[in-house]
Amino acid sequence: MRNKISISPGSVISNQELCEKFRCGPQGGMRRSNKTNSLVLITDLEGSNYKDEWQDDILLYTGMGQLGDQELNKYQNKTLNNSPYNNITIYYFEKHEPNHYCYVGIMKKVKPAYFSIQSDKNGSLRKVWIFPLKLLSKTIPPSVAEKTALYEIKKEYNLYKKSKIDLYKKASKINQRSYRRHITNQYIRSPEISALIKKEADGRCDLCNNEAPFLDIEGLPFLECHHIEWLSNGGSDCLDNTVALCPNCHRKMHVINNKDDINNLKQIAIQRIKEMEENYRSDNS
Ligand SMILES: [Zn+2]
Ligand SMILES: [Zn+2]
Known part of the structure; x- marks a missing residue:
């Protein structure tokens, strides 16, 4: 008999609670439990190295194995690969911060696994297995989307405390196009980029050059991050x-998107990058 586990999407539980509920081990991103006939999958959003990616409503989940080539027919990769024929239930979590596991929903494998090349912990290229998965609920439940949005705001606040140089080192390497599906498609916006651009703007709007209209609850000038060419x-x-x-x-750009304004903003962005390169690259050891 399948042991139905009761947990609602959007619930955030600790590692200990997760282990007790699913009766699985405390480590790893793929945890098999024979006792509850379940496989718990975790995407660690906290680490900057996560490779799991949403394409439309399909999650491309990277298999197990931190170093060297991953093997399809071993351990949890085998379990996931053999689903749904092994009758196991796949529970999917996002880890937002230390010991915060947010339950997203039940997944099923929708296409065969395929291999891809990724770098491992030490930066060596190796073979990994990618499992295309879909949520049974089709879209990410609003309760999860809310938690994720809150987490992203929190992450940006934390990043705001870092120096401009540190942010620049991270933000200058980011150039992403992936997005995740919530209720509608929601593009991934990097909090590193947003925090750095706001710091560089120094409390003034890049278009009208006026001061931010108010301070937010953290006491920071309220400005919004805008993508000149919309995501x-x-x-x-x-x-x-x-x-x-x-x-x-910001509203003006989304309502009118005037050509002159676009060109002005492009100039500002390019000028700012030049300045940042001069200011921070010398320290970029
Ligand atoms: Zn303005
Ligand atoms: Zn915008």
Whole structure:
């Protein structure tokens, strides 16, 4: 008999609670439990190295094995690969911060696993297995989307405390186009880029040059991160496509998107990158 586990999407539990509920081990991103006939999958959003990626409503989940080539017919990779024929239930979690496991929902494998090349912990290239999975609920439940949004805001606040140089080192390497599916498609916006651009703007809107209209609850000037070429039009989340705008100008760009304004913002973004390269690259050892 399948042991039905009761947990609702959006619930955040500790590692200990997770182990007790699923009766699985405390370690790893793929945890098999024979006692509850379950396989728990975890995407660690906390570490910057996670490779799991959403494409539309399919999660491309990277298999198990931190070093060297991953093997398809061993351990949990085998279990996941043999689903649904082994009658196991796959429970999917996102780990947002230390000891915060947010339950997303039950997954099923929708296409055969395929292999891909990724670098391992030590930076050596190796073979990994990718499992295309879909949520039974089809889309990420709103309760999970809320938690993720909160986590991203929190992460940005934390990053805001870092120096501009540290942020630059991370943000200048980011150029991402992936997005995840919530209720609608939601593009991934890097908090590193957003925090750095706002710091560089120094409390002033990049379009009207006025001071931010108010301070937010953290006491920071309220500006919004805007992608000059919209993500929804194929723009990238990278430094040369990003500016900080006051809410008025931000609305203006989304309502009017005037050509002169676009060109001005592009100039500002490019000029800013030059300055950052001069200011921070010398320390980029
Ligand atoms: Zn403005
Ligand atoms: Zn915008």
